[in-house]
Every structure is written in C-alpha cells, then in structure tokens.
Amino acid sequence: MATKELPFSGEYMHDEEAPTKCVGQKKGGWTTFPFVTVSLLGLSIAVAGWMTNLIVYLIQKFNIKNIHATEIYNVVNGCTCFFPIVGAIIADSFVGNFFVILVSSILSLLGLVLLTLTATLDSLRPRDCKGDLETCEAPSQFQLAILFSAITLVSIGSGGTRFTLATMGADQFDKTKDQGTFFNWFFFTFYLATVIGITAIVYIEDNVSWGVGYILCLAINAIGLTIFICGKRYYRHIKPCGSPFTSLARVIVATIRKKKMVLSSESKDYYYGRIDETMFNAIIGPTSSFRFLNRAAMKTEGDAQQEGKLTESWSLCTVQHVEDFKSLIKIFPLWSTSIFLSTPIAIQMSLMVLQALTMDRHVGPHFSIPSSSFLVFTLLFTAISLSIFDRLLFPMWKKLTRRPMTPLLRLGIGHVLNIVGMAGSALVESRRLHVVRTHNLTHQPNSAAPMSALWLVAPLAIVGVGEAFHFPGQVALYYQEFPTSLKSTATAMISLVIAVAFYLSTALINLTQKITGWLPDNINEGRIDNVFWMLVILGVINFGYYITCAMLYKYNNVENAEQISETVTEA
Known part of the structure; x- marks a missing residue:
C-alpha cells in the first residue's frame, strides 16, 4: 500500500485510498479450504515423486554420467525455486493467482505426460546399460529433446503453483487468525506430501517400475488440478492492481533523472503522497542513509500533476517508496x-x-x-x-x-x-x-x-x-x-x-x-x-x-x- 509518514515519528500510516489488492466478488472462507489443501497435496506429491529421484532416473535410464546428472538435478531444483518469484509477480501484477495456478498445473500435467512416455516407450530413451557408463549407448538428440522438454514443463508448472497457491489460500480469509491457521495447515500438507512423494512414489519407481511411478505422479497431478478447478465457484478472486516493484523501479529512474539536483534539508521540499499540505512542517523528512536516493522524492516544477496536485511518476516518488528501497x-x-x-x-x-x-x-x-x-x-x-x-x-x-x-x-x-x-x-x-x-x-x-x-x-x-x-x-x-x-x-x-x-x-x-x-x-x-x-x-x-x-x-x-x-x- 501507499504510505505516509506520521507527524513527529518515524512510522508510516497506510493510505486506504491506494490498496495493493483489489477484491472482486465476496466469496472465500473455510469452504475453499478443502479444495486448496487437497489440490496442494496432489500437486506436491507429484512434484516430490518425479524430482527427488531425478538423478537416479537420468543415470539408470538415460545413461547420463553421475556428476552431470547432479548438475542437471541442481539446475532443475533452481528453476522450481525461481519460478515462484516469476509466478508471484505475474499473479500480483497482471492475471491473478487463479489463472497462474491453473496454467502452471496444466503445464506440469503436460510435462508429466512426456516424462511418463520416456519411461514407458523404449524409442524415447537409450538401451539400458549393463556395464560402465563409458561404454553405454548415449541418448540421441531427439531423446534428450523430449526429456528436457518434459523436465522444463514440470519445473515451470511446479514452480508456478508452490507459493502462488499459498497466497491464494490466504486471500480467502479476512481475519489474521484464520490466515495463520491456514498457513499452519498449508505447510503441514506440503511437508506431508513431500514425505509421501520421497518415500512411497520413489520406492515404486525403484522397485516396481519407473513407468508406474510416473503414471501415479501424472494421475495425482490430474486429480489435484481437477479438484482445484471444482472449487472455482467458491474462491474469492483478487484482481491484480499493479506490482509494488513498479514503485521501486521508479525510485531508480527518478534518482537518475535528478542526479544533478542539490539535495534539500527541508521536509517541505519532498513529496509524501496524498497528505494535507498543513502537515508538511510537522513531518520528518527522508532519512540520511543513502542520501542520493532522496532526490527521487524531491519536488520540482516539471513534476507531473493531477487535478492541480503532484502525483507519482517516473520522475517523482513518495518518501515512503524511497525509504522502502x-x-x-x-x-x-x-x-x-x-x-x-x-x-x-x-x-x-x-x-x-x-x-x-x-x-x-x-x-x-x-x-x-x-x-x-x-x-x-x-x-x-x-x-x-x-x-x-x-x-x-x-x-x-x-x-x-x-x-x-x-x-x-x-x-x-x-x-x-x-x-x-x-x-x-x-x-x-x-x-x-x-x-x-x-x-x-x-x-x-x-x-x-x-x-x-x-x-x-x-x-x-x-x-x-x-x-x-x-x-x-x-x-x-x-x-x-x-x-x-x-x-x-x-x-x-x-x-x-x-x-x-x-x-x-x-x-x-x-x-x-x-x-x-x-x-x-x-x-x-x-x-x-x-x-x-x-x-x-x-x-x-x-x-x-x-x-x-x-x-x-x-x-x-x-x-x-x-x-x-x-x-x-x-x-
């Protein structure tokens, strides 16, 4: 939210006229809880089931050398941990949580279909190796293309649902206590699903069949996606109203544009957002740390105005946004x-x-x-x-x-x-x-x-x-x-x-x-x-x-x- 500095203090109050989230229809509540948690359970079991045992699959079924397999595994883990940031930014700024989770779950499902095919069709992987990896048949370019396409899709899919599903679940509740209870159950469900995937699914892959293990992951992912879609009518959908990262980016741009300005020591020379003009003399100005950034909040004659008052732009930021940065x-x-x-x-x-x-x-x-x-x-x-x-x-x-x-x-x-x-x-x-x-x-x-x-x-x-x-x-x-x-x-x-x-x-x-x-x-x-x-x-x-x-x-x-x-x- 946009913020203002209170008189005679270093604290800021929220500007209720500038919310960070816009609520759509009034739904949500505990009715949505089973849909969100069961979806999380299914999607998380599927992720743990295929990703935890990826090194062994690459070595045993694609004849990839041990150290190279660990490198691929680490890159995949990195992607599944990086994509939640991308998904959160897209959800908050553009399309909302529901759409990001839906698309991510579908991508994960498509990736698991390809991964299952690599485990069940002999033509999509090299012949099994009986001796040293140095003498084994290497996978063809086509086989690697299918494998890495599958891994890419499931990585994007699993990353896009992880934290976005948590945020969407918390958005269904108004009270902080209810949100805290939801988060407790969310993490409990996540850890439970991870343990099931690491133990039960991995055991099936190692001792029964890779194909059976991946088919189970595929089926569980599909069930989780289906249950998530079934709860659509009950969810509270939060409309995205722009990302706070835009305000932070404005601080950088505004500072560069005003780099030649001489800094002022007067509080009245800085912009605080929507605030009564009579309060300027009582407001504490921006802090002295990283003083060069204070230029972004300094008022000039060329700053944009709306209805006769200064407004935020790529040349002017609020003091709060500067302090946030x-x-x-x-x-x-x-x-x-x-x-x-x-x-x-x-x-x-x-x-x-x-x-x-x-x-x-x-x-x-x-x-x-x-x-x-x-x-x-x-x-x-x-x-x-x-x-x-x-x-x-x-x-x-x-x-x-x-x-x-x-x-x-x-x-x-x-x-x-x-x-x-x-x-x-x-x-x-x-x-x-x-x-x-x-x-x-x-x-x-x-x-x-x-x-x-x-x-x-x-x-x-x-x-x-x-x-x-x-x-x-x-x-x-x-x-x-x-x-x-x-x-x-x-x-x-x-x-x-x-x-x-x-x-x-x-x-x-x-x-x-x-x-x-x-x-x-x-x-x-x-x-x-x-x-x-x-x-x-x-x-x-x-x-x-x-x-x-x-x-x-x-x-x-x-x-x-x-x-x-x-x-x-x-x-």
Whole structure:
C-alpha cells in the first residue's frame, strides 16, 4: 500500500485510498479450504515423486554420467525455486493467482505426460546399460529433446503453483487468525506430501517400475488440478492492481533523472503522497542513509500533476517508496549470506544420492531404502526440531534472557550447524572410501561397499536441525524488515535464495570437476570428502561475512522485532 509518514515519528500510516489488492466478488472462507489443501497435496506429491529421484532416473535410464546428472538435478531444483518469484509477480501484477495456478498445473500435467512416455516407450530413451557408463549407448538428440522438454514443463508448472497457491489460500480469509491457521495447515500438507512423494512414489519407481511411478505422479497431478478447478465457484478472486516493484523501479529512474539536483534539508521540499499540505512542517523528512536516493522524492516544477496536485511518476516518488528501497539495500548483504548457507546443502543433497547408490541400503533382509529417499531424514529432523524448539528451547530462552531469540541469532546458529553437518558428511565419505579401498572396489562403480548407508543419516540430521534454526529465522527477518508493500514478496525471497543456491551449486560442482580430480563419474575413484571439506572452509568464510553483516545491521522495525519474532515462531 501507499504510505505516509506520521507527524513527529518515524512510522508510516497506510493510505486506504491506494490498496495493493483489489477484491472482486465476496466469496472465500473455510469452504475453499478443502479444495486448496487437497489440490496442494496432489500437486506436491507429484512434484516430490518425479524430482527427488531425478538423478537416479537420468543415470539408470538415460545413461547420463553421475556428476552431470547432479548438475542437471541442481539446475532443475533452481528453476522450481525461481519460478515462484516469476509466478508471484505475474499473479500480483497482471492475471491473478487463479489463472497462474491453473496454467502452471496444466503445464506440469503436460510435462508429466512426456516424462511418463520416456519411461514407458523404449524409442524415447537409450538401451539400458549393463556395464560402465563409458561404454553405454548415449541418448540421441531427439531423446534428450523430449526429456528436457518434459523436465522444463514440470519445473515451470511446479514452480508456478508452490507459493502462488499459498497466497491464494490466504486471500480467502479476512481475519489474521484464520490466515495463520491456514498457513499452519498449508505447510503441514506440503511437508506431508513431500514425505509421501520421497518415500512411497520413489520406492515404486525403484522397485516396481519407473513407468508406474510416473503414471501415479501424472494421475495425482490430474486429480489435484481437477479438484482445484471444482472449487472455482467458491474462491474469492483478487484482481491484480499493479506490482509494488513498479514503485521501486521508479525510485531508480527518478534518482537518475535528478542526479544533478542539490539535495534539500527541508521536509517541505519532498513529496509524501496524498497528505494535507498543513502537515508538511510537522513531518520528518527522508532519512540520511543513502542520501542520493532522496532526490527521487524531491519536488520540482516539471513534476507531473493531477487535478492541480503532484502525483507519482517516473520522475517523482513518495518518501515512503524511497525509504522502502533503502531498506532493501540495507538487508541485501544479510540476504546474500543465506545464498552461501544454502549452496552447501544443495551440493550435499545431490552428492548424497550418489553416495547412497554405492552403499548398503538394506534395513533388514527384505527392504532396501531407495537412495533418493534419504532426503526425507533432513525433513524429519527439521520438523521434529521445530516442535522441540517451539515447546522447549524458545520458551526456555525467553525465560532466561527475558526476550525471544532474535532472527539474526537463529540464522547464526543455523550457519554453525550447517558447517558441522558438512564436516560430518566429509568424515562419512572418508570412511566410505576407506571401506571401498579395503575391499578393492575402487574400479567397480556399480558395486555397493559393505558399509551401511545409514551412516549418511547423522550429517543429514545435523543439517535438518540447522534448517530448523535458519529457515524460520529468514522468514522472521524478511517479514520483519521488508517494506509493508512487499510482505508477500518477503517470504518468497527464501525461494529465490534456494534457487540461486542451486544454480551456484551447479557452477561450483562443474568448476570443481574441471580443476580437480575429486569428482569423476566413478565416485569410488574420487574424493568427495575433499569437496565437503571445501564446503566447510567456504562455510566458515561465509559465517565470518555473516557476523560482520549482522554486527553492522540496524533493524528497521526494532520496536516490533520481538513481537514479530514470537509470531513467526508460533506459526
């Protein structure tokens, strides 16, 4: 919303004449809840079912080399985390949430049809490999075109529904309490669907048939889409009324246009939006940080007018919009530290699948854990830790310190645990390589070392506990510090962090493979442990960078920090 500064304070009040969302017909409410959550359940199971096991599918069915498969997997993960930002911008600015979700679900469905065809038609994939990948038949250009077309469609589709469905569900309610309850059920449903996809669907793909597994994903996606469409008559449709990003872009353009102007120290020389002229003398002007941006709000004779009054344009912005832009600049260094926090996790996720493929995954005489299903341990320990923290750790911390744990402190603890988790992965890999060499399996890539894959659980658990600290910490920090007009974007910024991290992890793996011998296609001949130790070093450097940023950072909304921190923790 457009905002104004209150007299004698640094706070801003909302301009009710300039809403950020326009409500269409008055519907919504709890009637829509089953349609939204069941749709989410179906779409999320389908996504987890095909994406979690993608590395194994590329290696076993398309004869793609191990490290190249991990790079493709990381790019796909990056896309599914980046597209929610694109979908949110399109929904907020142009067509609304319902249309974005509908089109995205259809694209996902079409992608799954192609993916299912690659698994069921022999002509759409190379012949199965019986020996070393070096001597196997490579996929043809046509086969790769179909495969990557399928992956592109399902990536766009899954990314376009993830956060947009959450926003649309929250838009169905008027009360903040109801919205909070919806979000609790939303995340519970999302995690439940992810666990089902990672375990049940992946098990079917590994032990029954890839075709059957993908057909199940296709059917579940179709059911979710059908249920979502059935609820159309009950949804409250929010009409898009423009994006807040336009206002921020205006700040940049207006600052450039007025770059030669001399800054004024008088509050009356700045534009505050629709406000009574008699209040100018009582208003505090723009802040002194990043003073050059204040030019965007300075009034000049050539500024556009409407009905005899100044109006916003690409040459004139409100003081609030300038301050909003400044707050984003200030938080950017902290946001960037989270990229290098998530990058090691992305690399660990992909390399862990390769490790599990070369280890004993049996639990008892008759059951073998699919290699991709080990990712569920991170989810489980994150969920368990969140419950323990909410009921025990955070109340105890508040009792001892008389204040809730701040977002910056949670992020710091998450950094430390992430470093410890990477060190744990390095130690496990060192032991695995020792077992491989002891049993002369170095040149046998398809042979499983006589070492239980359950050794992988410990570092995954540590990383999961770390996520329980830094993931809510990021939500709290961004929600607390982002401008009011960008609260929806604030939570989506986490998705952008993860997207960039997956892209960066792909580049880092590729660079490591080119300049070292640590990542050959036969990991028994490589040194993945050195890769993890490299991540430990990068983590320590990034932690130092984070500490510096945290010490220099000043909260924008320090008076509300404790209240918001508690609210996010309880949610």
